[in-house]
Amino acid sequence: MPYLSSTLYLTPCDANVTCLPAHDIHPFAPLLCPSSPPLTLLLAEPPMKKRCLKQSDRTWEICQSLLGNLTRVPILAEDLIDILQLELPCKLPVSCGEEEEIPAIASYIYTDERDLQSKLAMHISSILSVDYTRYIGDIVSEDMMHYPIDTLVLNTFRLLFDQTGPGNKIEFSRNTADVGQTTTTVGTCRPDFLLYVQNLLVLKGEEKAKASDFDEALDDLSKKFSTLDPLFFGDMKFLLCYAAAGSVFRFFAIDGTPEAQSKPSILVPLTPRLDLKSPVDRFAIVLKLINITRVLLAVTPKLGVDIIPLGKTLAMGQKATMITYYPNMIIKEIPIENLPYINTDWKDRIKTLKEMYKCANGKPGLVQVADGSPVTYFFHGRRTYKLVMKTRGRRISLVNEAECQAMTKDLLIGLKALHRGGFVHRDIRMPNILKVFDRDDCNYVLIDFEHGGTTKAHFTNNMLLTSWDKGTLTRNGDYTTTSDLYQVGKLLKESNLVTSANGKDFIAQLQSKHMFMPAALNHSWLT
Structure with missing residues (x-):
C-alpha cells in the first residue's frame, strides 16, 4: 500500500x-x-457500530x-x-x-x-x-x-x-520462578x-x-x-x-x-x-x-546483529537445549534423556561431567562454571540437566592466520589441563569456542563438555559425531588425547586461513597423531 x-x-x-x-x-x-x-x-472492543463495506x-x-x-x-x-x-x-x-x-x-x-x-x-x-x-x-x-x-x-x-x-x-x-534453584544460582x-x-x-x-x-x-x-x-x-x-x-x-x-x-x-x-x-x-x-x-x-x-538477548531463553539445536543469558552467568538446560552418552545409570554420566568441569576450574582456555555445577532437577515429571556457566563471550569468526594461532594456543593450553585430569573433549568445533573479554589468562575458551569424558573410551558406529572423520578414532575405535589434537588440526585445516608453510606443517603433524601435547605447544608456529 x-x-x-x-x-x-x-x-x-x-x-x-x-x-x-x-x-x-x-x-x-x-x-x-x-x-x-x-x-x-x-x-x-467497546460497543460500536458495525463497519460498513466501504470502510x-x-x-x-x-x-x-x-x-x-x-x-x-x-x-x-x-x-x-x-x-x-x-x-x-x-x-x-x-x-x-x-x-x-x-x-x-x-x-x-x-x-x-x-x-x-x-x-x-x-x-x-x-x-x-x-x-x-x-x-x-x-x-x-x-x-x-x-x-x-x-x-x-x-x-x-x-x-x-x-x-x-x-x-x-x-x-x-x-x-x-527460577526452576531448579541450587547453590549454583543466586x-x-x-x-x-x-x-x-x-x-x-x-x-x-x-x-x-x-x-x-x-x-x-x-x-x-x-x-x-x-x-x-x-x-x-x-x-x-x-x-x-x-x-x-x-x-x-x-x-x-x-x-x-x-x-x-x-x-x-x-x-x-x-x-x-x-x-x-x-x-x-x-x-x-x-x-x-x-x-x-x-x-x-x-x-x-x-x-548490529550479534547482540546477545539478555534474559531471554533460546532453544538451541534439536536436543531441546535451552540457553538463558544473565548479566553474570549463562544457564544451560537439557532434558536428561537428551544428554549425550546417557545410559541406564544417568548418575554416573552426571558425575563424570561434574568432575570434568571441576578439572577445568581456574584453568586458562577452558569454560568456568559455578561451584557444584552441573546438577539435575525434576520439573513437570521430567529430569533436567542444568549447567551454570560463569564464562561469557562471543562465538568466533576467524579472519586470518594470526587469529588462528592465538586461538590454537589457548585451546591447547586448555586441552592440556583436561588431558592431565584424564579427560578428553571430543567435540572441538568453532561453535564450541568463545572469544572472551574479561579474562587475563586467555582470549579463547573451549566450552560444552557434554560430549566429553574419560580418555580411551570406545565408540561404535552409532556413537560417532558428525564432526569426526575416519582419522579421528584409533584403529580400535578409541578416542584418545591425540584424537583431540587431530580434531584441532582438522578445524584449522577446514578454516582455510592457515597458509604459511610453518602452519601447514603444524596441521599435518597434529593430524598424523605422532605429535603430542608438549611438542604441539612448542611448535614454531605457536612460539
Missing part, C-alpha cells in the same frame, strides 16, 4: 492541538511522523504519520526527556466520542465515522473506557498486575510495531517484564501489587539488568524502563555511561508519577509509548 499523507486521511488539527513546552516533564508530550516494522493483538482500517496510514523518523537520535538517557515530549503531528482516532467525555485530552483525539472500527481507534477507546479502578483495587499480588500493564503497555507496542513492517519483531518475557535476578526488538532488550519493568511498594520497584530497577554490557547492548548507553506499583506508574531510563555510577541514581525520570486509574494519565502513557516506539525504530538498526 503506498504511503498516504495525514492531511488526506486525518482530521486537520493544527489549530486545535496545544503545543506543550519541552523543558518540563509533562504527562502529555506527544510524537511525530512515518517509518516501517509488526505484531498482532486481541482487544476487548477500511486506516491504522497503518495513521501510524505511518505517527512513527516518523527522528530528527535527532538519542545517545544518552537525558536525551530521551525531550524526545518523549515531542508533539503529535495528528490526533489519535477513538471509537466512542471520548473527546466529549474527557475534555482534558480533547485536543489529542477525534471521533470520525471512517475510523470508528480501526484497530488504533478501538485500542485507544479500550484503554480510556476500561475500568482500571476495579482491576487495580482487586490486585493483591504482582501476578495480578499483568493484565492492566499488558493491556496498556504491551498491547500498545504490539499494535504500533505491527504497522512498521516485517523487519522489526518484538517479543516479551515475564518473570517466572535466586531469580530477572526483572518482571522484558521487551525485545530483534533480540535487543529495549525495555524492562518492575511491578509491585501495592502503591506503597513503589520505592521497592525503583530499587529493583536499579539492581536488575542495570549494567549495559556491550555484549548485550552494543553501543547503546541507555535502557528504557518503568516502575509500576498498584496504580502508580512512571517511566525512567537507565543511564549506562560510566559516569552514572558516581551519581546518586542511575535512573533518569522521564515522566512524573502517573495514575493508572485516571484515563487522562493512561492516555499520557500511550503518548509516551508512541515516542518510545520511534526511539526504538531509530536506535535498534544501528546496533
Whole structure:
C-alpha cells in the first residue's frame, strides 16, 4: 500500500492541538511522523457500530504519520526527556466520542465515522473506557498486575510495531520462578517484564501489587539488568524502563555511561508519577509509548546483529537445549534423556561431567562454571540437566592466520589441563569456542563438555559425531588425547586461513597423531 499523507486521511488539527513546552516533564508530550516494522493483538472492543463495506482500517496510514523518523537520535538517557515530549503531528482516532467525555485530552483525539472500527481507534477507546479502578483495587499480588500493564503497555507496542513492517519483531518475557534453584544460582535476578526488538532488550519493568511498594520497584530497577554490557547492548548507553506499583506508574531510563555510577541514581525520570486509574494519565502513557516506539525504530538498526538477548531463553539445536543469558552467568538446560552418552545409570554420566568441569576450574582456555555445577532437577515429571556457566563471550569468526594461532594456543593450553585430569573433549568445533573479554589468562575458551569424558573410551558406529572423520578414532575405535589434537588440526585445516608453510606443517603433524601435547605447544608456529 503506498504511503498516504495525514492531511488526506486525518482530521486537520493544527489549530486545535496545544503545543506543550519541552523543558518540563509533562504527562502529555506527544510524537511525530512515518517509518516501517509488526505484531498482532486481541482487544476487548467497546460497543460500536458495525463497519460498513466501504470502510477500511486506516491504522497503518495513521501510524505511518505517527512513527516518523527522528530528527535527532538519542545517545544518552537525558536525551530521551525531550524526545518523549515531542508533539503529535495528528490526533489519535477513538471509537466512542471520548473527546466529549474527557475534555482534558480533547485536543489529542477525534471521533470520525471512517475510523470508528480501526484497530488504533478501538485500542485507544479500550484503554480510556476500561475500568482500571476495579482491576487495580482487586490486585493483591504482582501476578495480578499483568493484565492492566499488558493491556496498556504491551498491547500498545504490539499494535504500533505491527504497522512498521516485517523487519522489526518484538517479543516479551515475564518473570517466572527460577526452576531448579541450587547453590549454583543466586535466586531469580530477572526483572518482571522484558521487551525485545530483534533480540535487543529495549525495555524492562518492575511491578509491585501495592502503591506503597513503589520505592521497592525503583530499587529493583536499579539492581536488575542495570549494567549495559556491550555484549548485550552494543553501543547503546541507555535502557528504557518503568516502575509500576498498584496504580502508580512512571517511566525512567537507565543511564549506562560510566559516569552514572558516581551519581546518586542511575535512573533518569522521564515522566512524573502517573495514575493508572485516571484515563487522562493512561492516555499520557500511550503518548509516551508512541515516542518510545520511534526511539526504538531509530536506535535498534544501528546496533548490529550479534547482540546477545539478555534474559531471554533460546532453544538451541534439536536436543531441546535451552540457553538463558544473565548479566553474570549463562544457564544451560537439557532434558536428561537428551544428554549425550546417557545410559541406564544417568548418575554416573552426571558425575563424570561434574568432575570434568571441576578439572577445568581456574584453568586458562577452558569454560568456568559455578561451584557444584552441573546438577539435575525434576520439573513437570521430567529430569533436567542444568549447567551454570560463569564464562561469557562471543562465538568466533576467524579472519586470518594470526587469529588462528592465538586461538590454537589457548585451546591447547586448555586441552592440556583436561588431558592431565584424564579427560578428553571430543567435540572441538568453532561453535564450541568463545572469544572472551574479561579474562587475563586467555582470549579463547573451549566450552560444552557434554560430549566429553574419560580418555580411551570406545565408540561404535552409532556413537560417532558428525564432526569426526575416519582419522579421528584409533584403529580400535578409541578416542584418545591425540584424537583431540587431530580434531584441532582438522578445524584449522577446514578454516582455510592457515597458509604459511610453518602452519601447514603444524596441521599435518597434529593430524598424523605422532605429535603430542608438549611438542604441539612448542611448535614454531605457536612460539
